[in-house]
Amino acid sequence: MKKIDLNTRTPYEIIIDENLMQYSGNYIKNVSHAKQILIITDDIVNELYSNKLTDSLIKNGFEVFLFVFSHGEVSKNIQTLERVYSFLIKNKFTRSDLIIALGGGVPGDLAGFVAATYMRGIDFIQIPTSLLSQLDSSIGGKNGVNLSHGKNLIGTFYQPKLVLIDVNTLKTLPKQSVSDGIAEAIKYALIKSPKLFYLIKNNDFEYILKDLIFECINIKKSIIEKDEYEKADRKLLNFGHTLAHAIEKFYDFKGYTHGQAVSVGMAYTTLSGEKLGITRPGTYSELISVLEKYNLPYQINCDMDKIVEIAKVDKKATGEFFDLVLIKELGNAFIKRIKKDDLKKYIGG
Ligand SMILES: NC(=O)c1ccc[n+]([C@@H]2O[C@H](COP(=O)([O-])OP(=O)(O)OC[C@H]3O[C@@H](n4cnc5c(N)ncnc54)[C@H](O)[C@@H]3O)[C@@H](O)[C@H]2O)c1
Numbered sequence: 001m002k003k004i005d006l007n008t009r010t011p012y013e014i015i016i017d018e019n020l021m022q023y024s025g026n027y028i029k030n031v032s033h034a035k036q037i038l039i040i041t042d043d044i045v046n047e048l049y050s051n052k053l054t055d056s057l058i059k060n061g062f063e064v065f066l067f068v069f070s071h072g073e074v075s076k077n078i079q080t081l082e083r084v085y086s087f088l089i090k091n092k093f094t095r096s097d098l099i100i101a102l103g104g105g106v107p108g109d110l111a112g113f114v115a116a117t118y119m120r121g122i123d124f125i126q127i128p129t130s131l132l133s134q135l136d137s138s139i140g141g142k143n144g145v146n147l148s149h150g151k152n153l154i155g156t157f158y159q160p161k162l163v164l165i166d167v168n169t170l171k172t173l174p175k176q177s178v179s180d181g182i183a184e185a186i187k188y189a190l191i192k193s194p195k196l197f198y199l200i201k202n203n204d205f206e207y208i209l210k211d212l213i214f215e216c217i218n219i220k221k222s223i224i225e226k227d228e229y230e231k232a233d234r235k236l237l238n239f240g241h242t243l244a245h246a247i248e249k250f251y252d253f254k255g256y257t258h259g260q261a262v263s264v265g266m267a268y269t270t271l272s273g274e275k276l277g278i279t280r281p282g283t284y285s286e287l288i289s290v291l292e293k294y295n296l297p298y299q300i301n302c303d304m305d306k307i308v309e310i311a312k313v314d315k316k317a318t319g320e321f322f323d324l325v326l327i328k329e330l331g332n333a334f335i336k337r338i339k340k341d342d343l344k345k346y347i348g349g
């Protein structure tokens with residue numbers, strides 16, 4: 001078992017282990033006196049893991065309710081929110097009860113938003129089951145849902161009471177989702193840790209699972225403990241994401257998964273960095289070697305001018321400027337304020 005203490009404004013523990021699901025109730029009992037618990041999950045994860053979780057909660061004296069929505073990004077919207085709020089009201093949930101997010105980043109972001117807003121805040125716990133949610137989205141308290149105008153346009157910062165990571169759940173994860181999670185792990189390595197980079201490059205993913213997740217979370221911890229509300233350093237976590245978001249949008253969220261788009265975003269930004277003399281020569285080829293190992297793309301065949309135009313209206317832009325994340329060398333990232341008109345030079349490859 002591995003444990004990490006996250007010292008945000010409200011501190012909490014992250015526990016990483018095999019077979020954690022069947023003992024989850026024991027851990028949850030230590031951080032919650034709730035009478036009722038609502039598990040929020042999607043249909044796929046529900047089939048796989050709800051029973052194990054529910055059994056353990058009931059064994060520990062909780063009354064358990066289940067809210068299941070159909071899987072996928074399309075469900076992360078206001079309509080699903082409304083249905084969850086109604087469910088909570090109908091079942092007389094109070095502020096002293098508890099919500100559990102079970103699943104990938106979609107249930108995590110949605111349930112986090114519900115918890116932050118229902119009756120102005122009810123406790124919640126993250127039980128992430130996708131690689132991306134285990135090493136990234138369940139950590140750090142960001143939540144949100146999509147609007148018809150764009151992704152994650154409403155959301156809050158609201159920390160969970162506990163995060164339980166059962167690495168055994170990754171055994172049922174489709175290969176593509178594993179690669180998507182690895183893309184984010186490579187991002188952590190590029191911005192903060194050559195050690196993590198070589199861990200990913202030189203080993204087979206199955207054998208390093210716990211270490212990989214542990215290293216990634218520790219990097220995220222070091223960043224968000226300094227900057228919980230993304231005023232400065234937390235922006236480093238957006239490396240590759242300016243281009244990635246534009247690629248996802250350009251293909252109407254159907255052409256590339258988020259992880260694949262991030263992969264291309266990191267590659268193009270690194271290549272541009274080398275051309276501009278910002279990034280140490282050779283970094284790009286190191287990166288490509290590891291992206292190839294995990295079948296992640298690093299080139300796209302489309303009109304870069306159009307994609308850069310889309311990137312210019314990114315919600316993270318401030319007026320005429322962008323705070324762009326660039327890397328000097330493996331493990332060493334920094335934020336540079338650039339003019340929007342110069343964007344193509346920095347991320348165009
Ligand atoms: N809050 C944050 O800080 C943050 C950070 C990064 C991403 N995100 C959000 O996370 C979301 C993407 O996360 P995701 O890729 O986990 O999406 P997801 O929750 O849709 O999961 C991807 C797919 O994997 C399935 N799945 C999950 N766990 C499984 C398992 N153990 N076995 C088999 N199938 C499983 C799900 O049913 C789904 O179909 C996006 O909405 C993104 O905006 C949030």
Ligand SMILES: [Zn+2]
Pocket residue numbers: 184241258262
């Ligand atoms: Zn991402």
